[in-house]
Amino acid sequence: MSYKTQVEDIIGSVGDDSLITQSLLNAGAKIIDATPRDKLMISALDASISSSGLDVSDKKVIEVVVSARTARLVTNAIYLESKSADSIYQISSNDPVYVYKGEKIFVTIGGSDTDGDCFYVPKIPTTDGTTAITHASSSVANFPLEAESIMVLGSSILCLQRLISDKLAKLKTYVQTDEDSELAQTEMLEVQAHQSLLASLKSEYEQAFQVYIGTTN
Secondary structure (H helix, E strand, O other): OOHHHHHHHHHOOOOOHHHHHHHHHHHHHHHHHHOOHHHHHHHOEEEEEEOOEEEOOOEEEEEEEEOOEEOEEOOHHHHHHHOOOOOOOOOOOOOOEEEEEOOEEEEEEOOEEEOEEEEEEEOOOEOOOOOEOOOOOOOOEOOOHHHHHHHHHHHHHHHHHHHHHHHHHHHHHHHHHOOOHHHHHHHHHHHHHHHHHHHHHHHHHHHHHHHHHHOOO
16 A cells, blocks of 8 residues: 555645655654664664765764674764874774764774774665655665654644645635635634644544654664
């Protein structure tokens, strides 16, 4: 079943596939950002880090490994100091570190930049690790399975908020132009129904989200 169908089963017709797609991406990105790294490891991908660094602008880094050892994140100042033979921060061959420089990460061990492995998940939900999901997608890769329904629920909330906003804009126009009062009344009833549903969905979402974040694998 496509995500569009799942969303519209919850809130009714949206009439804007681009809105559903963007809402899914926004809701999914929020989940990924909030999920503890240990919960993401089961969904992680592996990318090689060379001595010239690895672009992680589209990646949430979970762990960096060098020579079968977990590297620790340090500041740029300590990273630079670690490469000096006279520094108290010089890194031994048993203590790899990594650092962010712009949108890249670099690893060093024994005072020199080296190769390593980066375990990560995409920052947005994808179908295959690189291709962003759309309204027509029916599954997501490298994303916590137990959070998929929360993503759909979050997307439904975002879409419903837009629908309410659009209907309120129409109501304002009716008032300003003295258009059919019966039509305006119908719109108002729909807005009220949507607002009631929105409140219910938000409550359900917050509860599910907190349970998810607080659950350990």
